[in-house]
Amino acid sequence: MSGGFRSRSKSGDNSEARTPQGGKKPQSKPSGERVKYDRHERTGGDRAGGSRTGGSRAGRAGGTNRNRERQVVDIVRNAGSAGVDLPRAVVYETLLRVHRDDAFANLTLPKALRVNKLDGRDAAFATELTYGTLRAEGVVDAVIAKHSSRGLDSLALEVLDALRLGTYQLLYTRVEQHAAVDTTVRLVQAAGHEKAKGFVNGIMRSITRANPQTLLEQLTPDGEIAAIAFRHAHPEWIAQSFSRVVGLGDLEAALEGDSQRPIVHLVARPGEITAEELALMTGSEEGKYSPYAVYMESGDPGELEPVQQGLAAVQDEGSQLIARAVVEAPIDGEDQGRWLDLCAGPGGKAALMGSLARMDGATVDAVEVSSHRGQLVEKTVGDLPVRVHIADGRKPGLEPGFDRILVDAPCSGLGALRRRPEARWRKSESDITELTQLQFELLESAVGLLRPGGVIVYSTCSPDLRETRSIVDRAVAELDIVEDNAHDLIPDMGDVGEHKSVQMWPHRHGTDAMFFAVLRKKS
Numbered sequence: 267m268s269g270g271f272r273s274r275s276k277s278g279d280n281s282e283a284r285t286p287q288g289g290k291k292p293q294s295k296p297s298g299e300r301v302k303y304d305r306h307e308r309t310g311g312d313r314a315g316g317s318r319t320g321g322s323r324a325g326r327a328g329g330t331n332r333n334r335e336r337q338v339v340d341i342v343r344n345a346g347s348a349g350v351d352l353p354r355a356v357v358y359e360t361l362l363r364v365h366r367d368d369a370f371a372n373l374t375l376p377k378a379l380r381v382n383k384l385d386g387r388d389a390a391f392a393t394e395l396t397y398g399t400l401r402a403e404g405v406v407d408a409v410i411a412k413h414s415s416r417g418l419d420s421l422a423l424e425v426l427d428a429l430r431l432g433t434y435q436l437l438y439t440r441v442e443q444h445a446a447v448d449t450t451v452r453l454v455q456a457a458g459h460e461k462a463k464g465f466v467n468g469i470m471r472s473i474t475r476a477n478p479q480t481l482l483e484q485l486t487p488d489g490e491i492a493a494i495a496f497r498h499a500h501p502e503w504i505a506q507s508f509s510r511v512v513g514l515g516d517l518e519a520a521l522e523g524d525s526q527r528p529i530v531h532l533v534a535r536p537g538e539i540t541a542e543e544l545a546l547m548t549g550s551e552e553g554k555y556s557p558y559a560v561y562m563e564s565g566d567p568g569e570l571e572p573v574q575q576g577l578a579a580v581q582d583e584g585s586q587l588i589a590r591a592v593v594e595a596p597i598d599g600e601d602q603g604r605w606l607d608l609c610a611g612p613g614g615k616a617a618l619m620g621s622l623a624r625m626d627g628a629t630v631d632a633v634e635v636s637s638h639r640g641q642l643v644e645k646t647v648g649d650l651p652v653r654v655h656i657a658d659g660r661k662p663g664l665e666p667g668f669d670r671i672l673v674d675a676p677c678s679g680l681g682a683l684r685r686r687p688e689a690r691w692r693k694s695e696s697d698i699t700e701l702t703q704l705q706f707e708l709l710e711s712a713v714g715l716l717r718p719g720g721v722i723v724y725s726t727c728s729p730d731l732r733e734t735r736s737i738v739d740r741a742v743a744e745l746d747i748v749e750d751n752a753h754d755l756i757p758d759m760g761d762v763g764e765h766k767s768v769q770m771w772p773h774r775h776g777t778d779a780m781f782f783a784v785l786r787k788k789s
């Protein structure tokens with residue numbers, strides 16, 4: 267065992283190809299021993315193996331946050347003396363934080379890379395291993411469960427996460443088998459689970475004896491949608507939800523879209539800078555659909571001068587289109603300039619509405635129930651004509667008579683899974699059932715606050731029909747509103763669904779899977 271971190275080139279170099287999860291695929295030194303990856307046969311994920319073991323284990327781990335922090339930091343240090351390369355140690359640390367502390371990998375990992383001074387190929391390798399392991403978690407767990415004599419729920423999280431990382435490398439990367447097995451055992455040792463080394467070694471060796479493709483085929487559940495879900499590393503219920511909207515023909519593409527890393531969309535703040543100017547200043551392309559959008563292929567948006575000066579910000583193009591639809595939708599009678607955002611935090615759409623309001627001489631009231639998120643809205647809108655109210659949108663205590671209202675409802679977030687690699691395994695279908703009542707009540711409240719002839723844009727960052735069409739259909743049936751054609755507001759965007767509402771998709775439009783409908787109060 268070496269005294270320091272092993273060179274990455276010893277346990278697999280960092281050259282890249284595409285992974286099943288749509289990122290760059292980490293490779294080992296070319297040894298020719300790995301079966302070449304076939305994206306359709308070896309992606310996967312679903313609940314085969316059953317256990318939803320990815321949840322937070324804070325309770326089991328016990329201790330204060332500070333203690334847990336120290337424990338995790340120690341693991342990275344110990345990994346060095348245990349002979350594990352630094353990128354894998356950082357990946358392991360991140361997996362533990364995600365599972366134990368409910369941390370978000372896309373926030374935790376960049377920080378860990380910075381702290382540990384990893385960049386270039388090492389950073390890319392660590393990123394792909396982290397995101398890949400988290401996205402494929404359901405499949406990886408199913409494989410581990412098949413080779414383990416003990417149920418996954420009975421394993422210490424440190425043992426399970428090391429096995430997940432090792433198994434992911436065996437199934438989905440060209441990392442040499444011995445490197446994957448060896449580092450997995452060393453990580454368990456570094457985490458202080460000496461006694462589990464033999465157990466872990468046994469599982470890893472057993473997995474290396476199987477052909478990955480055959481193994482995954484054996485574990486693929488029956489049923490067309492369940493099998494597609496498994497191949498694309500999603501829980502079956504999410505695949506079922508998507509298939510009800512895109513149909514079976516487009517389901518694989520829709521799921522694959524969740525594993526592609528989104529490019530950054532910038533919004534050029536109207537009245538401050540045009541998209542054309544922003545694109546020229548940043549050397550980027552103008553967006554396809556929103557007149558304010560610019561696509562940033564690479565780099566850190568926080569380092570851009572227009573972003574630092576508040577002339578531009580990061581905002582998904584779909585969100586831009588929704589905020590713009592609120593302002594552009596035809597209304598009956600004259601617009602008195604009273605606009606409302608009923609669910610405003612953290613304020614992206616309120617800020618765009620505020621920029622447009624300033625140009626039109628209108629004002630925006632922005633309601634947010636959480637005071638922390640309300641503060642974020644305050645920060646985001648700056649000196650725009652936006653008044654922030656910390657209140658429940660179902661009873662905000664505002665004078666009715668608004669011309670335009672946005673109800674960007676709290677939702678399951680199934681439309682933004684590509685932004686958080688761990689998210690698909692954290693969500694559960696019961697989240698949706700709980701949210702739909704709140705969504706309807708917020709919409710009902712908006713109808714009460716709207717003047718006759720005014721418009722509401724109802725939107726979600728979810729394509730699930732229970733949160734989208736069902737809410738709108740019920741509102742049209744029960745409330746004093748009619749549905750207008752929302753397609754007219756996004757003339758350049760095709761393929762947005764059969765209904766009057768708009769359903770965007772990452773695989774079709776490059777946006778999050780955002781939904782919006784336009785509802786007008788009967789005059």
Ligand SMILES: C[S@@+](CC[C@H](N)C(=O)[O-])C[C@H]1O[C@@H](n2cnc3c(N)ncnc32)[C@H](O)[C@@H]1O
Nearest residue numbers: 609610611612613614615634635658659674676
């Ligand atoms: C989808 S987010 C809105 C995103 C926001 N429009 C933007 O573009 O930044 C939904 C927001 O609704 C808030 N929310 C949840 N329940 C609410 C309620 N009863 N009244 C008002 N806001 C609520 C949540 O805290 C969350 O900030």
